[in-house]
Amino acid sequence: MAPGTEAPSEMHFYFPKYRALCMAENATHTLHNLLTLRGAVVRDPHVWSQYLTEAIERYGDDAEVVFTSHHWPTWGNAEIREFLGLQRDLYGYLHDQTLRMLNQGMQGAEIAEAIQLPPALENAWHARGYYGSVSHNVKAIYQRYMGWFDGNPARLWPHAPKEQAKRYVDAIGGIDRVLELARAAFDSGDFRWAATLLDHAVFTEENNAEAKALYADTLEQLGYGAENGTWRNFFLSGATELREGNFGTPTVTNAPAIRAQLTPEQLFDAVAITVDGPRAWDLDLGFDITLSDLDRSFHVTLRNGVLVYVEREPATDAALHLTLTKERLIRLAGGDLDAEGLDVRGDLGVLKQLLGVLTPGDPAFEIVLP
Structure with a gap:
């Protein structure tokens, strides 16, 4: 049993006859999500790592194939032990290093920028952030332990986004100046800063055609550059909304x-x-x-x-x-x-x-x- 990992009631199981170990969704060929971008309770990377250790200790000497719910199998006992060990270290490292830096006074976004994976994890294809990302997983771990407030009183009671945007745009010098700065950021390749400026712009003037067009181009560039599939989907969905309007939720769960x-x-x-x-x-x-x-x-x-x-x-x-x-x-x-x-x-x-x-x-x- 591996509760509190990818799913609240997750489990791993071993088939002795086939020397086959199923790791559910806890050891896939990608870094998994600790917090889904669609919204959910933050998963626990500490117990996730511990349950991978338990699987290695229980079945690592015997398994000849390991498979998961969504990804292809890994064959060979030595390959399995290396694969599971790196997956275990991936979640354990993210958890422990986030808490180490948290206890030094850093907040989630700062930790996400500063953290570095060890070379063995950075260079393992199955540990890359194709689905979960180091950035948003680190911020999820921070959220799990600390909540939304980072201790800075200036961030305890900020204005809501629309009211905040109006004040930022006014402080910067008006919508034209914001667009000028956003264009310069876009042209220099600083798409993250351009997106921040344009977020304030469209929350101040949501029908400003120039702001929406530049914002869509910015999000599109961020999407093209995203290794993470879910990030890419959000960036490109935002660009589509700005250009074509709200396209709603494509599926309805009413089975x-x-x-x-x-x-x-x-x-x-x-x-x-x-x-x-x-x-x-x-x-x-x-x-x-x-x-x-x-x-x-x-x-x-x-x-x-x-x-x-x-x-x-x-x-x-x-x-x-x-x-x-x-x-x-x-x-x-x-x-x-x-x-x-x-x-x-x-x-x-x-x-x-x-x-x-x-x-x-x-x-x-x-x-x-x-």
Whole structure:
């Protein structure tokens, strides 16, 4: 068992008959993500490294092939021991050196610029940052231990990005001066600085055609120069948005087979994070739900903008008691009040008030514009 590594319940397993060791996604032919750029809980590189050590100690003398969930196998016992050892050292080094520099007073971005991998890791193709990167993994480790605040009080309460951008642009001398400096940075190849300046420019004047065009060119150059695939995707997605407009989220995760595996608790949690808090401040609702196909009942309340659910038998005097299947509950959470499959006792207006303050997520928000 290797929990808390690439996945919360990750595991490695060995097939003695074939002398084959599966390392799940913990020893791939790339540096993996410790924090996915799409957003997630920061993974633990310390235990990741330890579980690789355990795999080497348990199976390193016997394995003749090691394979993972996404990448090609490595054959030969000596090659396997070298591969797993370097992968182990990769995550261990990033963890330990980040904490060493953290304890010297450096913050995440500073550590990401200063850290150097040892030659054996730097020159191993399977340790390169094609998917995870040293830069954002180091900042993830810092985040895991220190959170978002780096201890500098000037960064404790900054303005929000749009208000900050207006002040930066004004301090620099106006939008024309910002664009002049950004063009100079672009022409000199300092695309990182150009992107920073242009970020402030479009957050001040989001419809400024010159700023958007130069920003798109800048992000495109950053994308072309990125070894890391996920960085490249973000840079080029930003350039596309600036040139062609918001293209939204290309896929929708709504597979019936996956939805069928969700527990009632997960469904209620999913609804809870769509409650528009301020609109629900003054509501005080309570009702019962019985899931007939699971033989389970819940009491649901909405108070102070917080949805709370407790598993218990329905009350005889409940303002509203709904009886339905779990699949019908999924449709109901989406606003489907059709009577089919819905047994209602009491005031359906209670449910309508709840549904009236639900705000689904936006799958097409801007990524480079305010």
